[in-house]
Amino acid sequence: MRRPDLSDVALFAAVVEAGGFRAAADRRGVAPSSLSDRIRRLERDLDLRLLHRTTRSVTPTEAGMRLLERLRPALAEIESAFDDLGDDTRRPVGTLRLNVPVPTARFVLPGLVPPFLARYPGVRVEVAMDNTHIDVLAAGYDAGVRYEESLARDMIAVPIGPRRQRFVAAAARAYLDRHGTPQHPRDLADHRLIGHRFESGKLAVWELECEGTALRVAPQGPLLTSSQDLEVGAAIAGTGIIYTFEEYLRAALDDGRLQPVLEPWWQSFEGPYLYYTDRRHVPAPLRAFVEFLREQADA
Structure with missing residues (x-):
């Protein structure tokens, strides 16, 4: 194994963080082909394959990931030193x-x-x-x-x-006219709820609070998605009740496309x-x- 060029090591980290040669080359101001040649040189020097290359993606090998985990703190300190100059x-x-x-x-x-x-x-x-x-x-x-x-x-x-935020529940007037307006979280069992799933796969459980009483509701309904835009659009279209960050719903609440639901139970948090x-x-x-x-x- 030859001692590698440290600049090649930094370029390897840049490729992994950017997710590909072209994006890393754009950030570094070099040609993608030149960047690819430098990484191949590094692999030859180390006698290790550091990247899996396909036509669609570039990902680190197990050896490449181990190397990167050791390198990141040192590279961060080097960059910090140059920043301080x-x-x-x-x-x-x-x-x-x-x-x-x-x-x-x-x-x-x-x-x-x-x-x-x-x-x-x-x-x-x-x-x-x-x-x-x-x-x-x-x-x-x-x-x-x-x-x-x-x-x-x-x-x-x-x-x-903002130092205080809220989750708010809302639904379109057309939905409430068809299904009624819930007066208590227990009424949600009879309603169509729009659910959110995190990228990890975990379902977002609704947490509602009122005068010291806290209740959790696992939303069951016709739509479960990780897209907030889809959730809001579906709620406005009358698909069901939504419960999410107030910021996502504020414009629709202000112009009447959505109506507030269970307002005393909206959860406030830091x-x-x-x-x-x-x-x-x-x-x-x-x-x-x-x-x-x-x-x-x-x-």
Whole structure:
């Protein structure tokens, strides 16, 4: 085994994180063919196959995944060191990689990322949407966004977005005219409920609360999907009752396409947090973003 070129090692990590040669080449500003040649050279030097290549996908082999898991912390520290060279706390440079739930990407980040990028033109933000509880730091992200019950105790957590949110239940007037309006969660057993399934395969159970009483309902009905847009569209069309983040339904509630249902039982909960590990060298773009969030909270 020959000692590999460290730049080839960094390119290998870039290919895996981008999910393919073309996407990684675009990010790095090199030709895909050149990138492919560099990875083959790395494999020859290590005498190991690191990537499974097909016409549709590029995925790491078992050996490639083991190597990447060992490399990520070191590569992150190297990138952080270069970021710090351009950081005088006023002009950070580098990439901020975030892993966030879909509702955060859709309803929270649009009000934060554009003004943040306008203030710090040397920063690039990459956002991946993921509703599963993965180890985002081990996956190569600088920070993630999750709710308090999903946060590890050894993480630094910074509030992001609204501090109180609600799940709300609603249905179209046409549906309620046909099936009646439930007055208590136990009435939902006689209704058509629109269900949500997480990417992990787990069914989202409805949690309803009123005056200290909490009830859980496993939705049974004609539609079960992982698409919030499909769920909302079906509810507006009169397919059944929906129970989800208020942000998804607010416009339809305001213009009358949906009617509120079981309003005293809507669950209220604390808003999301940006979280990251307490390490010695926090990347300059992440440090700037945290300060930006704190400024927004104080405004």
